[in-house]
Every structure is written in structure tokens, then in C-alpha cells.
Amino acid sequence: MKGRILIVDDEPIILFGLSHYLKDQGFEVDTCEKGEDALKKIAEQKFDLCILDLKLPDIDGISLLKKIKEKQEQTGIIMITAFAEVKSAVQAIKEGAFDYLAKPFSNEELMVVVEKFFEFKNLRKEVDELREKLREKEALRQIVGESKAIKEVINKIELVAKTDVPVLILGESGTGKELVADCIQALSLRTKNPYLKINCAAIPENLFEAELFGYERGAFTGAHNSKKGMLELANKGTLFLDEIAELPQNLQAKLLRVLEDQIVYRLGGDKPIKVDVRFIYATSKDLKQLVKEGKFREDLYYRINVMSIEISPLRDRKEDIPILINYYLKYFSEEFQRSLPQITEEAFQALIKYDYPGNVRELKHAIERAVLLAVDGKITLDHLPKEISQSFKSEAKDVSDYKLAKESIEKEFILKTLIETNWNKTEAAKKLGISRKTLWQKLKKFNLLYHHSEDAIQSEE
Template structure:
């Protein structure tokens, strides 16, 4: 099927000449005499390439480039103009144009540019389809990973998803524990029923019990009406108890009873209520250590541990970083409706060597920030905002990583940590206030206020002189 070219120019002679030439070259050709008419045409019809003049009526060609690029990113745009030069060409390409051609146009040159534009469009489509295939192959739900450790986890999740068993999900903050829980739910026999997440760390014990199990009317002050709990809200589905390591010990005993008897007792009631719900729990704590310290019930821990999934931190599978970074890049550019973005070699190297203490969540946020701040197609290392990596204060530790008993341990409050970060940024930037502010991710005026607060303003100003 012939490609459709939309020619936009307020000069009738130009549109007529281009129509005749392009029709002879085998293209389907449509013409309009204004940018407004072109946008109206594109609301109802498809065009593979828009060939537009720069100087027209109220809406010029550059505005049309931006509008088409935003609403139809796959449509290629070539800008024609007798004005400007290199600067206009660069501005047009930054706005989303494929290329730029000077008037008076040479028809063979236009033909060559159209061929290249269509080839570029086909390549983008092929790459997008290939990414979709790759994501399907190297994913489980919204979890992604090519590495052996992630593939092993996916295989385990596939087996666990088919069961009704309680599962304990362990992993550091940002590794995707809730994504694991959702994947288990959506790929299991309860997928048509509710998935109810609960943050156990966000509520005190009394409120948490009422939230989970519900209450009867008059159970406590303010209980004007009876209310179902989240276990009942998740009937036949899944309840996800996030941060279960933060659950008060008293509630842990009640949860153990629910897991063993499949019954709950609403607050204020003397009757048990049967519940049919799958329980998934997650924590970033070492529950075995919490048991030893008396912070977590041993019987509940072993009840949960029967089926356990460990989500590896990103530093344990760094080979996934390029794949994840590219996936997040494509997602964020699509969400923000901006043009194609690519990583420079230096940028990709920075991504691969960064420690990622916030794991996959941090990687996604960094890519989102880079897409927002980048100027043009290439994402530079500076766009990542990873210039400054302060070393966190560390406690003396045993070989198991726990604080050494009997050794004096230095503690830090928020002000002390902030002051150290400010001083470190000023030292690394050799007293350059703007650069130090960039490292810290704050405005220079904010940095000035922080320096004065901690009594280091005069010293820093001396460095700047």
C-alpha cells in the first residue's frame, strides 16, 4: 500500500508541483493550505509523512511540527523554508521534525528525504514491536529482568501463582515487592476478585485491627455503624500485607489465628466470621533477626516462611540495568509524549556503575527525571542527577553485618547528616555554590539558607572568592 504524504503550504503553485511529482513517484498525496487545516485533516485521516512550509498564516510550520509530534509521534515531518538556515534546522529537529529542506526545493532531494523518513518510521515500529516481544519474554506481570536470578524468580512465581498458598515476599525497599504480589494475584485463580493492599506500618495497632477485621456498631467511640474489614473486602481475592515486619506483636497473634483457622473476629464482636482470601505478605526487614530480638512472633514467621520469595536488589543483577533503563526510557517518553530519547555511552556507563540504593524504583525515577530535563534526543550523564553520592554513616559491624556489641556507636540526627552532605558537596565542587546545589538537588538559594543555618556560610563564601 502506497504511503500517504500530506503537503502543507499556502502557495498553490508549490502544493500543485509537489502533488504532481509525488504522485508520479507512487505516493498518495493530500494537500492543505494552512497548518490549522492540516491538523483538522489529521484528526480524521492518517498520514505517513507531513511535508510542511515554515512561514504560513497564524499558525506556522514550527507550531505544526510540535503539534503533530505530540499527537502523532510516529508521523514523520519534513519542514520546508526559504528562511533561516542551520539554526532553523536544529530548532525544527528538536521540535520533532525528521529533517529540513531549503526552498526553492529540489524535487529529487525531497524524494530522497521521504524515502529516508519512511525507512526511519518503519525501523521505529520494528524496534517497538521487538521491545514488546522482549518484554513478554523477560517479564512476569510488570516485573522485568533477563538475568538468571530474575528468571529463577519468575519461574518460582509462576508455580506459586497457581496456588492459594500464603507467600512471604522479602526484599529491600524499591525492589518491587508489591509488583510481585500483584503478579501472583493476577496470574492466579483469584485474579477476577479484589486485590487489597494494606500498609501495616501506616496505622497504630488499634486502628489496624479495625481496618483488617472490621467492627460492629458501638465497638468504640465513633463507631456509629458496623463496618466490614479489609479481609472481607478482599473476599475470594487477595489481601497484601505490606511491611508486615512493622506489625505490632499483638496483631501478629491475631493474624496467625486468621491464617490457621480462616476466620476473623470484628472488633467488639463475640462471633467469628469465615473468610476466603489469599494472604500475601512483604517485608524489607530480616524477620529471622526480628524473631531473635523478640519483635516478631516465631510461630507466625515459620507459618509465613513455608512459601517465600526473595526479590534480589538491583546490585545483585546489574546485567539487567541496560534492559531496564531502556524499557523505562520508552515508557516515560511515551507517557510524556516527547520525541525519541537515547542514552549516550557515558550515560549508560554511569547507569551501569551506580550503586542504586533505591533499586529498580530509583532507576525508574532517575530515567523519568532525565527524560524531563534532557534537551534533545540524547540523554547526557548530567541529566541523570547522579553527580553526588554521599557515603552514608556506617556503624561498626560484625561479620554478619550487625552492630558490634559493646562498641560505641556514632549516631546522627537529620541536621547532622544534612550538614555533612552540604559540606561534602561544597568540598567536591571546590566551593562552587551552584554546582554544589545541583549535586544536592536543591536551588542555590536553598543551599545558601542551609549554609547559614549550619554556620558554614562565611567559610563557603571565602571558598567562592
């Protein structure tokens, strides 16, 4: 079957002739003599193409065209009319018609236009598929890293994105939970529909219910007009509840009811409002522990934790740090319209070795600051935040102190061995497990050559 076509014309002979011809060409064809009958068919089944007469007994073709486009936007429309008026044709094209034909027309003329439409439809499908792949690739590109942990996150995003399964994103502050939520939405089948976000920790408890469920006029003092809540506004789309652990306990039961029934009641109202919402949640807290402490409903926990994505802290995936550094260097260089800066080895090592309690967000801000301050095109230790530079200097000092302590102990041990062997360097070297040449080098290093003068130690081959 080449495609499904609906023909709407009030002349039975035209319906019969067009239908018979198009069926012979391999199309599945349905017919109607009235516009209202056409709308009923459109509501029940999908058609690739509608061939509409401009003049119908119950509704004009332009109005029918508009209503069909409202119900099935992707359905193509070819207008046919006995009145070859330019104005009617132009108006039909403006309203979304693919093309028009003036009666009388031959079967060959009709077929040219029909085939042209299906070629266009297939081409548009290919373009849409390419755009979809490009969009998906661009969305996943925001998740930066090559560690096993990050690859697992990306795999899970790809696994759940095109479903309506609720997702719980876990991770410390700054790990990129909102970015993962954005990526899921971008790859989802709801990507063109509303995407709303609520930070449960940022809304005062006394305002939360009205914000989430909406309210009717007069529900409380100051409610002069009815207002839709976020659940209604997110209908057909996605709602991201960040820091879900902070959801007030009195609202947890109400949210659970919405998740189970997909029905919302506005504050001060008794009318059930059906909603179709996909939920994504995130938290930096241990929900299991909160359940044990009675601070989070157990039934709600199991309802939202269908699929979880855990993002490891940056300190546990150090191999991603160099990749993130390069990524943000390029990103902020472009944002500030500067050449890509060079970074000194000292500054690079400081960034690599730091533990980032603020995770990726802290690293991002550190690079942003460094690029902004490095007006000469070179990022040094001084351009980094104090926490990072001081941590590096402290670690370097600790290494230096350790080296000095180690050398002091080694010097004392060599001196003790020399005394025990009555400064017999051959015997001392043997006891120390080193060659005479190495012992001589260490005596020189530790300023011990002046003790008990003896013939110079000969180098050993």
C-alpha cells in the same frame, strides 16, 4: 459425552421426548418438572446447558433464568414456550438466554440451536484461554531482567500463582516486592476477585485492628456504624500485607488465628465470620532476626513463610541495568508522548556503574527525570540525579589520580634503573624487561631524554 443438559418443563411427555432424543445424540440429560427442583440440581452439580419452559407451575422461566445465572454464570439457557411472543423472547435474551424456541418445534430445530450453543461455548473457551495466556504474558512482562536471579523469581511466581499457598516476598526497599505480589495475583485463580493491600508500616497502631478486622457499631467512641475490615472485604480474593514485620505484636496472635481458622471477629463483636482469603506478604527486614529478638512471633513466621521469593538488590545483578534503562526509556517516552531520546556514552556509563541503594525504584525515577529534562532528545550526564552524576565523576577522578600515581612510580623506577646502569640504555632495558624501543618511548613520555646525551636509541625490529 458431548455435554450435560438439564431440561425443565411441566409436561412429562415433552421431558421424555426431548430427553430421549438428546441422549441419542450423545448428551447426558437430567430433567425436572418444577423450577425449585431445577435450582436444587443446579446447586448440586454443573450443567453446560439448561432448556427451560417459560411457563412453570411454581416459578416463571425468566425468574428461574436469573437464579440459574446467579448460581452458574457459564451455564447456557435456551427458552422454550408455547407463546411465541417477541417481548418474552427479547426479555429472555436480555437476561442472558442464548436463544429461544417456540412450540411446537422439531427435533432438528432443537438440535440446530443446541449445536450452535456448544460451538459458541467451545469458541468462547478458546478465546478465554488465549486471553489468559496473553494476560499471563503481559503480567510477567512487568518483571524486567535477564539475570539468573530474575529468572528464578519468575519461575517461582509461575509455580505458586495458581495455588492458594501463602507467599513471603523478601527484598530491600525498591526491589519490586509489590510488583511481584501484583504479578502473582494477576496470574492466580482469584484474579477476578478482590485484591486488597495494606502497608503495615503506614497505619497507626491504634487504628490497625479496626482496619484489619472491622468493627461493630458502638465498639468504640465514634463507631456510629458497623464496618467490614480488610479481611472481610478480601473474601474470595487476595490480601497483600506489605512490610509484615511492622505488624503490631498484639495483632500477630490474632492474625495467626485467622490464618489457622479462616474466621474473623469484628472489634466489639462475638459473631464468627468465615472468610476465604489468599495471603501474600512482603518485608525488607530480616524476620529470622526479629524472631530471635522476640519482636516477631515464631509460630506466625513459620505460618507465613511457606513459599518465599527473594528479590536480589540491583547492585548484585548489574547485567539487568541496561535492560531496565532501555525499558524505562521507552516507557517514559510513551508516557510523556516524546520520541525515544538518545543517551550519551558518558550518561549511559554513569547509569551502569552506579550501585543504586534505592534499587529499581531509584533507577526508574532517574530515567523518568532524565526523559523529562531532555527536551532536545539527548540525555546527558547533567540530566541525571546528582547522586549518580557525582558518583561517576568521583570514580573518573579516582581513576585519573590512580593513573597519575602509577605513572609517577614508573618514572621513578626507570630513572633509578638508568642511574644504577650509568645510563646504559641497553642494559637498563634488559634489566627492566622491555625492549630498547619501548624504553626510548617511555623516556620521551617522561621527559628523561635530556639526561646524559647519547646517540639516539635505534628502533628494534
